Amino acid sequence: MxxxxxxxxxxxxxxxxxxxxxxxxxxxxxxxxxxxxxxxxxxxxxxxxxxxxxxxxxxxxxxxxxxxxxxxxxxxxxxxxxxxxxxxxxxxxxxxxxxxxxxxxxxxxxxxxxxxxxxxxxxxxxxxxYRRALPHFVKIKELIDSGAIGDIRSVHINMKQVLRPEIITHLENNWRVDPEIAGGGYFFDLASHQLDLMDFFFGKITHASGYSANQGKIYPAEDIVAGSFVFESGVLGTGNWCFTASKEAEIEETIIYGSQGMIRFETFGKGEFELWQNGEGPSLHQFELPKHIxxxxxxxxxxxxxxxxxxxxDGISGARANWVMQQLVTPRLF
Incomplete structure (x- = not known):
């Protein structure tokens, strides 16, 4: 270099x-x-x-x-x-x-x-x-690495969003749901952050498989994805993403399960997370996020x-998120 x-x-x-x-x-x-x-x-x-x-x-x-x-x-x-x-x-x-x-x-x-x-x-x-450098995610990594919740067993990502009216009315100008421009739909836009964060916490994902579909038929990209993945560290992971869910089903959370506790957080929420340790909790940990994220x-x-x-x-870690997403959306069922 x-x-x-x-x-x-x-x-x-x-x-x-x-x-x-x-x-x-x-x-x-x-x-x-x-x-x-x-x-x-x-x-x-x-x-x-x-x-x-x-x-x-x-x-x-x-x-x-x-x-x-x-x-x-x-x-x-x-x-x-x-x-x-x-x-x-x-x-x-x-x-x-x-x-x-x-x-x-x-x-x-x-x-x-x-x-x-x-x-x-x-x-x-x-x-x-940029989430790799935000204070609450840096703290979560410190807790994981220090064994604060014991040996990590698994992680689960759950994301359900409603189809907002403005997505439909401005569809022709929304590059995020055009695979020719974006590579995929909102899964590529949002899950890329989540999966990269998992890479930051646990290292490289070595195996991944899943299914995707376009259930809503609103735009050409996939609107639902489900899959599983395995980290080189031995941690197992699952994920479920839907971008045409009902208002009642809306959720965005990731839960990390350890042998002595767990951590729950929102990737796109406030600078905070919940921690359970040794049968006690949850305790809320809050951090101030910068204006310019x-x-x-x-x-x-x-x-x-x-x-x-x-x-x-860097480019090496960034490419890994693309590889995992590609595995999770293939095959596309319809």
Whole structure:
């Protein structure tokens, strides 16, 4: 890997959509030795508006022009997944480190191509699985690793969502349910975070199998997935996801079962979790989450580039989430 020789990370963003309003981009100017210097979006009026509102000095409507900007020395790809592979190749060819949104790509094969491009160019590749750096999930990992709930037996992910009216009325503009753009449906968008978090807690998933279907027939992607998986550590896991459930059935929770207790949390909820230990509980553990939710992870990326530690989310780990999702949705029954 080539050494990052600059003393400051100067970010250029490709695709300044909703995720860049609060979650990610503003944090780049709050981290020491990090600045957002350029943004890109094909729609000129929208990119000019974004740059003006966020005080970004440069804007572009062409990704190649942003990547070629000599002031930009790190690229954040915040586009839908169908552009991740191409943009990663362009950034890597320019010798610039890459930070890419999740899911990492549409398929595991595309993830591997991204890894290969960055490896050949000797530039680091990071993925926006920012939950790995949030305080309550870091604490859960500490509890697991310390044996606080004994030997881990199994984990179960349960997610049921209603089909919101706006999904139907704005279906033509919803890339998240178009497999050609997103790789799949809301399962790929949301379960990718959950499965990556499981990888963070327990290590690599070595076996996975499942089934998927499109029961609602509202959009082309799968809307229900069920499956099981096994970690290299020996922990067993199951998951059940449905995105056309009734209001009464709505739930989002993950439960980790140990020989001496359990931990329950919401992946997409508040910064808190419930802990049961040795027959007692639950005790509620609460943590304050940052306004810009990706800031802790971006800080680790800046630190790694400047030679001060390692980031917990890279291309290798990010690709594993895609591999697991691919196994869980295959075969698709209908």
């Amino acid at each position: 080539k050494k990052f020789t600059d003393s400051e990370v100067r970010w250029g963003i490709i695709g300044v959509g909703n995720v860049c309003e609060v979650k990610s981009a503003p944090a780049m100017n709050l981290i020491p030795n990090s600045r957002l210097v350029a943004v890109m979006r094909r729609d000129e009026s929208k990119v000019k508006d974004y740059a003006a509102r966020h005080q970004v000095p440069k804007w572009y409507t062409d990704a190649n022009a942003l990547i070629a900007d000599p002031e930009v020395n790190a690229i954040y790809i915040a586009t839908p997944p169908n552009a991740h592979l191409e943009m990663t190749r362009l950034a890597a060819d320019a010798g610039k480190p890459v930070y890419v949104e999740k899911p990492m790509a549409r398929t595991h094969a595309e993830c591997l191509e991204m890894i290969d491009s960055c490896k050949k160019a000797e530039v680091p590749l990071f993925v926006a699985y 990706q800031q802790p992870l971006i800080q680790t990326i800046v630190g790694e580039l400047l030679g001060e530690g390692l980031s917990p989310s």
